[in-house]
Amino acid sequence: MSVIIVCIPKWETNVLVLDVLPGMPAVTVKRGRIQEATLEATKQGVEKGMRLTLAQHLCPYLEVLPVDKSREQRAFTTVMEALDEVTPFAQVIRPGIALFPVPPQQDTVEYREQLVEATIDAIASKTGTESYAAWGQTILEAWLQLENYHCAAQQRITQVEDLPLASLRSLFTAEDLNLQTVFSELLLLGVETIGEVKALGWDNLTTRFGLAAQTLRKLVEENWVPGYKLVEPTEVSFSLEFANPVEDPLLIVGQTLGQAQKLIAKLQGKQVSPQGLCISAQMLIPTQVCNSLGEVETQVEEISLQRSWAVFDFPTASEVTSRLQWQLQAWLQTQQRKLPLTSEDYSEQTVNQLPSFGFTGLTVEATCLTPIAETTQKLWGNRSASEIRALDTATKLQAKLGQGQVLQVKVRSGWDPLSRVEYREWGEQVVNAAWEDWNLKEKHRDHPTYNSQCQWWGKVSGEAPSIVFTQALPACLLTGDREVVQLKETGLLTAVPTYLQLPAETLRKLSSKAVFLTENQPVTEVYGPWVQLGGWWEPNPTKGKAWLRVKTNEYELLLVLQNKSWQLVGIW
Amino acid sequence: MSLQVVEQEPLNKEQRLAKARLQLVKTENQLGVSPNDALNGKVWHLDGSHRSLINTLQCLQNPQQWVCALGVEDFGWVAAAEAGIDLEHFLLVKPPADKAGEVLGQLVDGFEVTICAPIFLRPAEQRRIAAKVRQRKNLLLTMLPWVGVSRSWNSNATSGFSELRQVG
Numbered sequence: 048m049s050v051i052i053v054c055i056p057k058w059e060t061n062v063l064v065l066d067v068l069p070g071m072p073a074v075t076v077k078r079g080r081i082q083e084a085t086l087e088a089t090k091q092g093v094e095k096g097m098r099l100t101l102a103q104h105l106c107p108y109l110e111v112l113p114v115d116k117s118r119e120q121r122a123f124t125t126v127m128e129a130l131d132e133v134t135p136f137a138q139v140i141r142p143g144i145a146l147f148p149v150p151p152q153q154d155t156v157e158y159r160e161q162l163v164e165a166t167i168d169a170i171a172s173k174t175g176t177e178s179y180a181a182w183g184q185t186i187l188e189a190w191l192q193l194e195n196y197h198c199a200a201q202q203r204i205t206q207v208e209d210l211p212l213a214s215l216r217s218l219f220t221a222e223d224l225n226l227q228t229v230f231s232e233l234l235l236l237g238v239e240t241i242g243e244v245k246a247l248g249w250d251n252l253t254t255r256f257g258l259a260a261q262t263l264r265k266l267v268e269e270n271w272v273p274g275y276k277l278v279e280p281t282e283v284s285f286s287l288e289f290a291n292p293v294e295d296p297l298l299i300v301g302q303t304l305g306q307a308q309k310l311i312a313k314l315q316g317k318q319v320s321p322q323g324l325c326i327s328a329q330m331l332i333p334t335q336v337c338n339s340l341g342e343v344e345t346q347v348e349e350i351s352l353q354r355s356w357a358v359f360d361f362p363t364a365s366e367v368t369s370r371l372q373w374q375l376q377a378w379l380q381t382q383q384r385k386l387p388l389t390s391e392d393y394s395e396q397t398v399n400q401l402p403s404f405g406f407t408g409l410t411v412e413a414t415c416l417t418p419i420a421e422t423t424q425k426l427w428g429n430r431s432a433s434e435i436r437a438l439d440t441a442t443k444l445q446a447k448l449g450q451g452q453v454l455q456v457k458v459r460s461g462w463d464p465l466s467r468v469e470y471r472e473w474g475e476q477v478v479n480a481a482w483e484d485w486n487l488k489e490k491h492r493d494h495p496t497y498n499s500q501c502q503w504w505g506k507v508s509g510e511a512p513s514i515v516f517t518q519a520l521p522a523c524l525l526t527g528d529r530e531v532v533q534l535k536e537t538g539l540l541t542a543v544p545t546y547l548q549l550p551a552e553t554l555r556k557l558s559s560k561a562v563f564l565t566e567n568q569p570v571t572e573v574y575g576p577w578v579q580l581g582g583w584w585e586p587n588p589t590k591g592k593a594w595l596r597v598k599t600n601e602y603e604l605l606l607v608l609q610n611k612s613w614q615l616v617g618i619w
Numbered sequence: 620m621s622l623q624v625v626e627q628e629p630l631n632k633e634q635r636l637a638k639a640r641l642q643l644v645k646t647e648n649q650l651g652v653s654p655n656d657a658l659n660g661k662v663w664h665l666d667g668s669h670r671s672l673i674n675t676l677q678c679l680q681n682p683q684q685w686v687c688a689l690g691v692e693d694f695g696w697v698a699a700a701e702a703g704i705d706l707e708h709f710l711l712v713k714p715p716a717d718k719a720g721e722v723l724g725q726l727v728d729g730f731e732v733t734i735c736a737p738i739f740l741r742p743a744e745q746r747r748i749a750a751k752v753r754q755r756k757n758l759l760l761t762m763l764p765w766v767g768v769s770r771s772w773n774s775n776a777t778s779g780f781s782e783l784r785q786v787g
Binding site for chain 2: 431433434436437438439440441443444448451452453454455456457458464467468470473510511512513514515516517559560561562617619
């Protein structure tokens, strides 16, 4: 597997621009001596290691900054964010140098070169910084390529063995004193290249330098390349089974609290964060059926229920149980409504005849596990205070109001403004249909017969109406002779519509939406119809529709013809 | 005829500042620009049409900002999505009529922008909610006027505000 190393030269100096104004000479000082100096300061004669008093003499307006060790790391997160556009597996060697593996499936020379270019472009566009990138089979090979960038053709090194030890210093931070000592002492011994280190023997080195020599050996000998570390696909879950059906959600929640705590501990142990929570349960519900003699009998049926919820942050055990409680209550309410008998009827029956109702099993599963590092809080937080307050309010209201009252809206792909809208409970995970991710337009863009203007047959064109009635209102399209306009078999209108007739109930509903129309409206313009046939697999299609855009003097209306009657669906 | 010369006393620092502020307000009014502080903390009413609601939201919603709508029905969600409103950060609440006032109180506490459909609220409740909005410096848009509480949303100010935000 190949690896790509990205290096931004003089990172320590580059990051100083974060804290100083453009063009201002600035330095960081350690023990009275200059540690880092900006380009502007260097132009005026300030150098690394110079005494501060001398530097201030050379440059009277010198800005002296405190040494902030985290400044380099903090600033490098911007570069890492830029690398996220190219690869999800970027790792930091030290601030200023990062590496990532080339996907093994696409490990070709062309792809590597493309990746290198994309990396440099991504960093340049995001940070405005010039960076160098090179690839190799090992880290040292890639590092060799980077070193060769600055050399003349004759001085270029061709083998890893010839790579000078001094060049490896940049791979480690100045704080890594043990390794820096190894490099200094080996240079004193006359050991200058990696080949010479190998000739000296690792046993000798390990005896002399201990752990630091082991680190060096790992880098040089083992050709260590970071691989793709994917989280195991196994889901983290817990299950409960009840001998008798349990009707009280609180009783179940009481039993699950300990399990939920273990689940969270397990997630923390695996260092993964769940993006979803799947709750599934088995319920026993009594149903009434007729036997062969025509008598009504009550039987018990077992049903399975399942729902997935999105998790916004790393969950706590109580959050899991409160979500569980809400879901169980919602299922109970839904199923109770379907029961053939009311609760009073149950109380009248004897205990022996009481049909079973309640939960018999329960599984809570944490899904979509992602490495915890990806979801950790960024420098200024992933969410603003107002966003967190909004999320909390929504969750509280949902717990208070019950199901179907706190909703989110999703607009899907489709034909008409009515069927494209989908409501889902607050926090419920969005499940996209497979066809929604096909991106056919993208896929077939290069096809010779591709036409971007083409759209599916029956799709209502133009912008969508601002009012869409979930329950269509009765309306009627009439000709000049007061005959109802219908649709021919060819998909065209039988006559040109002249009047739009609206009954009183429709007018009342419209006035509540601040739309004031009269009973008979003259039609000025008509667009369409867009015909949607019923399912071709149906022997006698009954779901066929025709959409029509009608313009009156003041408003533009969307009508639909279904079962030979016109209905008002939307208003622009 | 003697020429009468009136000498104007030089303005002090505070007077000069007040004059400059007045000039700024006049210019803002002419351009139809409203700064953020002037919009927030108030109850605004729209003309009741969904199109005006879409236009207003288009100007108001910041990226990653949550907007909540109470009791809004028959809304053109597709048109809203086409207008660039982020429905991922949009919450729709449909409480029962007897809890509407209480829920609206909680919503204006939690959300920076709240939309209230025509619901029945007593004047005392309206004033209480307006006080919450003022305290939180949030914004409440109602589809119908709340007598004595809400102000009419100025479309000029809206467009100016959006332009101002784009520049900023």
